[in-house]
Amino acid sequence: MDQTVLSSQVYPYTIQTQSECIIVNQMDGSSSGDGSKPVKRRRKRRSKGSSSATNEDDVRAMERMFRKRKLTDEQVIMLEYSFENEHKLESGRKEKIAGELGLDPRQVAVWFQNRRARWKNKKLEEEYAKLKSQHDSDVLGQCQLESQVIKLTEQLSEAQNEIRKLSERLVVQETSTNSSSSSFSVEANDAPTDFEFSPMDTINDNIPLYMLDNNYYLQNMEYWDGLYVQF
DNA sequence: TTGTGTTTTACGACCTCC
């Protein structure tokens, strides 16, 4: 499409100087189709730093803004096609694309800048989604492991209770059958400390009693947590 | 129709590289 045609036919256009932006709805300032006065809006642009605008700068800015318009679908399609091939433009390539599309090289450069920014944002969003998915998966795995730990802890507790009951039953049996004939006595929660038995002594003549590291052991049993526990 | 949110075009400021 011809640049002149575009510039003169696409409305509204804007004229922008260093310090302000004037938006004109009709190029010649005449009234719009509904009979209302041409709308002119002035908006102050934010000023950054200590830039001092010259008249030349203003003129160039006005010239650029004079051409401000939305690109046509065909132009956007061609620019997208170029962007697929290369995200950054060589100077010559920029001029070529601008010539082919009837655009200012500056417009092509700006379009590529903005397109790169959009592409970068999209990449970031994709990366975020990927990381979030991974994180959610990790959290789920952690929950499963924690519930497994709880289940195993309960099983361990039940097993310990079972062991305690069995050992208590055994101790009661031993004490009831041997209470009058032996000086050996065993009580739960009371570690034996002063036994006189020598190794290989027995309880009731059939349960061997061993001594190791100043601890007394029944066969396959160990004094543990105040009780004799069978292993 | 209008208010509101999103996208697009363009810019200024600043940074990096040659």
Add this chain to the structure above:
DNA sequence: GGAGGTCGTAAAACACAA
């Protein structure tokens, strides 16, 4: 120092719900 990049933002254009 200039060319060309990113970043943040303005403002028009657009989409859409109420």
